[in-house]
Amino acid sequence: MLTPENFSLKVLGETYKDRLLNEVEPFWFPRSYDQEFGGFLHCFDSDGTLVDTDKSVWAQGRMAWMLLTMYLSIERRPEWLQWAESALDFLTRYCIDPSDGRMYFHVTREGVPIRKRRYAYSESFAAISFAAHAAATGQARSAEQAWHWFEIFTRIHFEPGAMAPKTTGKRPVIDLGSRMITLATAQEMRKFLGNDPRLTQWIDRCIHELTTLFMKPDIKAVMEVVSPEGAIIDHFNERTLNPGHTIEGGWFVLEEARQRGNDPELIKIGCQMIDWAYVRGWDPDFGGLLYYRDVYDRPVQEYWHNMKFWWPHDEALIATILAYVLTQDSKYAAMHCEVHNWAFSHFQDQVHGEWFGYLNRDGSPANTLKGSLWKSFFHHPRALWNCARYCGSIAIS
Numbered sequence: 014m015l016t017p018e019n020f021s022l023k024v025l026g027e028t029y030k031d032r033l034l035n036e037v038e039p040f041w042f043p044r045s046y047d048q049e050f051g052g053f054l055h056c057f058d059s060d061g062t063l064v065d066t067d068k069s070v071w072a073q074g075r076m077a078w079m080l081l082t083m084y085l086s087i088e089r090r091p092e093w094l095q096w097a098e099s100a101l102d103f104l105t106r107y108c109i110d111p112s113d114g115r116m117y118f119h120v121t122r123e124g125v126p127i128r129k130r131r132y133a134y135s136e137s138f139a140a141i142s143f144a145a146h147a148a149a150t151g152q153a154r155s156a157e158q159a160w161h162w163f164e165i166f167t168r169i170h171f172e173p174g175a176m177a178p179k180t181t182g183k184r185p186v187i188d189l190g191s192r193m194i195t196l197a198t199a200q201e202m203r204k205f206l207g208n209d210p211r212l213t214q215w216i217d218r219c220i221h222e223l224t225t226l227f228m229k230p231d232i233k234a235v236m237e238v239v240s241p242e243g244a245i246i247d248h249f250n251e252r253t254l255n256p257g258h259t260i261e262g263g264w265f266v267l268e269e270a271r272q273r274g275n276d277p278e279l280i281k282i283g284c285q286m287i288d289w290a291y292v293r294g295w296d297p298d299f300g301g302l303l304y305y306r307d308v309y310d311r312p313v314q315e316y317w318h319n320m321k322f323w324w325p326h327d328e329a330l331i332a333t334i335l336a337y338v339l340t341q342d343s344k345y346a347a348m349h350c351e352v353h354n355w356a357f358s359h360f361q362d363q364v365h366g367e368w369f370g371y372l373n374r375d376g377s378p379a380n381t382l383k384g385s386l387w388k389s390f391f392h393h394p395r396a397l398w399n400c401a402r403y404c405g406s407i408a409i410s
Contacts, residue, residue: 015350017343025334026404033397034087036366040383041390045076046096050123052103053077053096055389059381060365066122070108072389073100074138078201079394081145086398086407094149101146101155104139115165119386131177132191133169136162137198144205156206163202167195167215186238186251189227192219193262200268204410216269223262224282233289234308235259249314254306256294257325263287264332264399267339280339287332291348294325299375300355302326320379321372323388326356327396334403368393 015025044061045053053076056065077097084093107124108116116135119128144159146152169175170191196219199212226243227236237258238251245251263286270279294302302325305318329352337345359376360368362383370388371379382388401407 015353017347017350020346020350022334022338022404023406026401026406029397029404030087030401030406033083033394033401037390037394037397038083040365040367041076041394042096043092045390046099047103047122050103051099051106052124053100053389054122055384056386057382057384059362059369059383061383064382065385067127067386068103068120068122068124069386069389070104070117070120070135071138072386072391073104073108074135074140074142075391076389077101077142078138078145079390079398081142081149082398083394084149085145086402086410097142097146097149101142104142105158108135115169116162131179133166133176134194136166136169137194140166140198141201141205144202148205159202159206163198166198170195184246184248185241186246187222187226187241188238189223189236189258189262192222192227193258193265195219196223196262196269197265200265200272220266220269220279220282223266228282228286230285232308233285234293235262235286235289236308245308252308252311253313253315254290254293254308255304255325256290256302256306257304257322257328259286259290260294260302260325260332261328263290264328264335267332267335271335271339275339283332284336284340287329287336291329295351296321296374300351301359301372301376302329302352303374319374321359321374321376323360323368323370324392326352326360327392330356330396331399331403334400338403 040061045055047054052068052073054063054066055072056063058064077100080093080097084090103124107120110117110129116139117126118130118135120126140159140162143155143162147155147159195215199215203212226239229236234254236245237253237255240246263283266279266286267283270276270283273279293306296303301321304320304322305313305315307313333345333349333352337349359372362369367383369378370382370385373379398407402409
């Protein structure tokens, strides 16, 4: 049991690093590596049994990024590079729609396209994986590919009319998700490819829009969608909050604060996001973070609103550690203890390792999946890696 009394960054850092290298990475690899067709398989049951051979395109980029990040920061294991390069090759060979140069979302094991989405998050994860590969190998072609996919991603999400419409346009909205992912993608591009004014401009723009359009200090909420002018729209979809998403965005802002010499204004913004989302999202009855909440505490229409998903808890682990490191405020140590204890006592598979993805509200497993088209070798290892480095057990950049 982790408590504020035994809270130690040094001990936590070594614990998270050990879990990453000796539990989570071995669960996924080498079983994820598809030796026959290339890229990654990632739909696994609790014991690692493959339950579906289809491949998520964004998982190829996410998992390659994670392997390359470990390769660059922990140890230059040749198999990590080999596996990541297999995924990048699979992306290039099979995951691009020749009709418009966009990426698919879902393909078969062999690379036959199944589904394509309006949004361009597959492209954003391709951008960071190619950027990491450029840093790992010095290959200029990978740097070019990173910029190529970043530019497509930002064009689709920010150029009016570039994304296929989802609705009639009679109730226009703008979304938090594209600002958050642009911020994080630009940060990764900068880390691997160096400072570039274009990246700084995107980071500044996203933080400005986040604070002026989506953050609502009067009601202590960060909206998922608002009108183009930043107004709250009083309908089901537009009132819905995602606490885990806000917490994730909060630590992206805190990371930017750290990059800018612990900028106090950015620390304030990031901590507000985390604080507001934690109060709204933490389940007072069963513990853990609820998936959705209504901004006015009205009923949420999504039937999974009170489930507990793995990734918001991973984001909360990162956010609370980083908030504590930057502020030294003991409340964030206490919050980290609360998230850590609940998550590892409910999501953790004590038999086979790694986390289950989906729990019921009371914390019981909704199923035994460890991997799916949505869950792969990304959120949980990223959380362990980030917590270890913010605690000082992995070199920080």
